[in-house]
Amino acid sequence: MxxxxxxxxxxxxxxxxxxxxxxxxxxxxxxxxxxxxxxxxxxxxxxxxxxxxxxxxxxxxxxxxxxxxxxxxxxxPLLPADPVARAQARSFALFIAAEMHAVTVSRVRRFVADDLGTGTEGEARWLAHWTTEGLVRLEEMLARRPLASAYCYGDAPGWADLHLVPALRNARRFGVPVDPYVRLLGVEAACRELPAFQSARPEAQPDFQA
CATH class of the missing domain: 3.40.30.10 (Glutaredoxin)
Incomplete structure (x- = not known):
């Protein structure tokens, strides 16, 4: 492949x-x-x-x-066996992909800054607003789990976690504070210990440039 x-x-x-x-x-x-x-x-x-x-x-x-x-x-498997947990993991991931990532990708940011004429200041406000809004919601989703776990939805990493880690990386890159989101950071810390997450980091890729 x-x-x-x-x-x-x-x-x-x-x-x-x-x-x-x-x-x-x-x-x-x-x-x-x-x-x-x-x-x-x-x-x-x-x-x-x-x-x-x-x-x-x-x-x-x-x-x-x-x-x-x-x-x-x-x-x-990337998804939990329990049907409800599977749906919740998909929901968590879709919120990141469709609601957060979709409005902060580079082509959207360029349109906000250049075509709408907001400049870099407007782009920064756009990023801060939607990223913060998203992180607040994700933290609340984890807070409402019936049982806490090392990863988002279970004791093994999967679908939700592999969406969360890049989202937190983006938040930091955009200068958005992540310290208030203790549940999200706890999951991220657990994921960072795993080779699959370590080898997927931007810094580990052959085309990485600082």
Whole structure:
């Protein structure tokens, strides 16, 4: 398999973590290193990441890639066995991907700063507002779990956790304080001890530049 991504692409980091948790080998392809126009020929959406299968078929969007990996390689599972916990883990992850990440990606930020004329100050306010709003909600979701656990929804890392860790990384990169969110930070600390999360970090990628 080939994963088309970029070191700081947080959606790509989610997939890298999932591949690591499942022990699956893949080739890392840095999209910025490809010739102009090459990636859009591979993935018409033009967004990262994309997973190319051995037969040449391509799956775009991290959520779709994660679903494929869970279906094709069910062990170890990324989702809890309990149906309610499974749904809650998906809900937690979807909130990050659809409500937080979707409004803070670089193309949205550029539109806010440049096309809407808010400049860097407006962009910073936009990021701070939506990131903080999201973190508050995620912390409350974990607070409402019937049982506390080392990871978001259970005693093993999975679907929700691999969304959370890149989201917290982005928050810090945007200069948004994360100290108030003790439950989120507790899960992050547990995840940081695991090789799958360590090897997926931007700093561990072949195209990393400080």
């Amino acid at each position: 080939k994963l088309y991504t970029f070191q700081r692409n947080s959606a790509g980091e989610r997939v890298r973590i999932a591949l690591g948790l499942k022990g699956l080998a893949y080739d890392y392809v840095s999209v910025p290193a490809l010739p102009e126009g090459a990636y859009r020929r591979i993935n018409p959406q033009g967004l990262m990441p994309a997973l190319e299968l051995p037969d040449g078929q391509v799956i775009a969007q991290s959520g779709a890639i994660l679903a494929y990996l869970e279906d094709a390689f069910p062990e170890p």
